[in-house]
Amino acid sequence: MTTTPTETDVAIIGAGPTGLFAAFQCAMLRLRCVLIDVLPETGGQCTALYPEKPIYDIPACPAVEGAQLIANLEAQIAPFHVPRLLKHRVDSLSGQRGAFTLGMTHGAAAQVSLQAKAVIIAAGAGAFGPNRPPLDGLGAYEDSGAVQYYVRRKAEFENRRIVIAGGGDSALDWALALKDMAARLYLVHRRDRFRGAPESLRQLEEAVSQGLIEKIVPYQLHGLHGTGGALEGVEVIDMDGNTRVLEADVLLPFFGLATDLGPVARWGMDTARATIPVTPSTCETSLPGVFAIGDVASYPGKLKLILQGFSEAAVAAHALYPIVHPEQALHFEYSTSKGVPAA
Known part of the structure; x- marks a missing residue:
């Protein structure tokens, strides 16, 4: 019309x-x-x-x-x-x-x-807009696409090292959707308890047991490592202040x-x-x-x-x-x- x-x-x-x-x-x-x-x-x-x-x-x-x-x-x-x-x-x-x-x-x-x-x-x-994690230098990684809040084309993540952060449905759904194409996939959450449908939780545990997803719990995002907007690692920290760097090409924070x-x-x-x-x-x-x-x-x-x-x-x-x-x-x-x- x-x-x-x-x-x-x-x-x-x-x-x-x-x-x-x-x-x-x-x-x-x-x-x-x-x-x-x-x-x-x-x-x-x-x-x-x-x-x-x-x-x-x-x-x-x-x-x-x-x-x-x-x-x-x-x-x-x-x-x-x-x-x-x-x-x-x-x-x-x-x-x-x-x-x-x-x-x-x-x-x-x-x-x-x-x-x-x-x-x-x-x-x-x-x-609507994403809740962004409070990380130093975040903007440069957003501009380069190393940090993304939405997945529009799954093919972009083929053979990439992916860190997904979050404990809700979006984090779980995308971890399950990308697990078979990622070179490495980490799922970071502040506690070893995820908010999702029972079937999604079952599939998560199955993928973890198969080595397709590595749960990083209880940890939170702490920093980004790389140069010129190219991501090399995601630093996480636990409740006791212990840190760990996950080698990664892309970070997907799903915080609602x-x-x-x-x-x-x-x-x-x-x-x-x-x-x-x-x-x-x-x-x-x-x-x-x-x-x-x-x-x-x-x-x-x-x-x-x-x-x-x-x-x-x-x-x-x-x-x-x-x-x-x-x-x-x-x-x-x-x-x-x-x-x-x-x-």
């Missing part, structure tokens, strides 16, 4: 996997929707941060890489020709349930607006993301620790007519899994239907019998 839309039924802020599935759910209910994202392409973190990272919590997919998941979601909504406003930052939200105005910045200065009856915020972690809701935090809805509390049965925020799904949404018992975001997308689409069509009752039909509505 070449014409920039000026009004729609549902504005979906965020075109990551949860936002894309929300577009599908809305389209299946014959609700017009527009996908909005500040990035130049759809996919969110799956595209920007880990297109080749295997994801294991998608039903019917034993494993799927981030880029392939996005391609599948794009194929799912292709019949509906959903408009996209990419490289658009939503700066303001005004109006009320059934009649919102979204003020957006496109590019350097262009201001555009969109009228919507309901809003779904699927902004993931909001504005620093997140910021950005303008969303100023739209008048309740927020809590860079998330937006919602009512679980509807995914509606404290601002009537505005819904939040995916990692940005919070409620008791919330699981930060993509599959949970998919469920929330369906809940939000059905909950907002009466806002768009107050005069119509929604008669739920299964997709197996309903099929995909004609364009």
